[in-house]
Amino acid sequence: MKKLLITGASGFLGWHLCQLAKQEWEVYSTYYSHFIEIPGIKILKVNLTDFQDLKQAFSDINPAAVIHTAAHSQPNFCQIYPQESHAVNVTASCNIAGLCADDCIPCAFTSTDQVFNGLNPPYNETAPVCPINIYGEQKVMAEMGMLERYPMTAVCRMPLLFGSATPTAQSFIQAFIQTLKEEKELNLFIDELRTPASGTTAAKGLLLALEKVNGIIHLGGKERISRYDFGSLLVEVFKLPSIGLKSCRQKDVKMSAPRPADVSLDSSKAFELGYQPLSVKEELEKIANQL
Structure with a gap:
């Protein structure tokens, strides 16, 4: 090898x-x-x-x-x-x-x-x-x-x-899941769009x-989705309480680094080469099934 x-x-x-x-x-x-x-x-x-x-x-x-x-x-x-x-x-x-x-x-x-x-x-x-x-x-x-x-x-x-946690690193979904499970407030942007x-x-x-x-x-994913809509899919797939899920806008949260609003990637060139992301929901279902 x-x-x-x-x-x-x-x-x-x-x-x-x-x-x-x-x-x-x-x-x-x-x-x-x-x-x-x-x-x-x-x-x-x-x-x-x-x-x-x-x-x-x-x-x-x-x-x-x-x-x-x-x-x-x-x-x-x-x-x-x-x-x-x-x-x-x-x-x-x-x-x-x-x-x-x-x-x-x-x-x-x-x-x-x-x-x-x-x-x-x-x-x-x-x-x-x-x-x-x-x-x-x-x-x-x-x-x-x-x-x-x-x-x-x-x-x-x-x-x-996003994905399953590793021995030394997590993706953002682990913190989201924990917050929702505890029925604490999770404020997610409706005006920040990505292709996860x-x-x-x-x-x-x-x-x-x-x-x-x-x-x-x-190497973007197939779907353009907001953080909030991603959170809604997380609730659905992982069967989490939705009571804490709230929408907000980027301007509502103070951060050290400015964040672009929509950096969705057009990855059609990669798709033509054989890159095959699943839909966000399918990806999440796969992760849920591994737990």
Whole structure:
């Protein structure tokens, strides 16, 4: 089996990707601050922001391909700690592209729908980027820097992701479910729209992109949906009390990072390549059945 290096084993997407990739690859994965063990995966502690450490990992593993999922992906964190997040989100990403270029090996990178300002959805791969928060800005810098160093990189713009909790990470639905179960108030935006996908579906998309894509690809889900409507589906599928579910608008909640209103992705290019997300309801039913 060929060796695949996945950065970010302790992250939500990284963990889901490891589960899927180990069926076809000999998988090596990195963590830094959150130690994790994943059966069937060789885990290494690597400081991605230390170029020598990163270079040594490439030298030790000698991967046949790389998928880079490690990131500071909370927009509020990036807004408050721009230098710390830049080191991981931009500098490390560009260095990884450079190391992949040195060996001419496939490289896939997880970017975000937050590279757009949310005013002209849905967005396809040729839409001009215009981020409104620091996280989005950093991902744009990483996209440009990586493609400059290694044009063969598959830059995968990811949507809002959800799914089963991993040993070291949750998606947003775990907190939603807990709040609703306790019949506490859960205020969800009616004016923030996304094209969400499950962690497992997104992982399938990344493996597909690694094999078939050079340049930018969108890996959004099939449906454009508001946070509030997503919450309503959660209530229905998980049979939760709906008493706490309330609608609100973005302007009602103060956050460090500005949020775009509608960054729905047009992922028809990926669909044509064989990327097949389920509907949000079907994805949720799958997760509910695993519990």
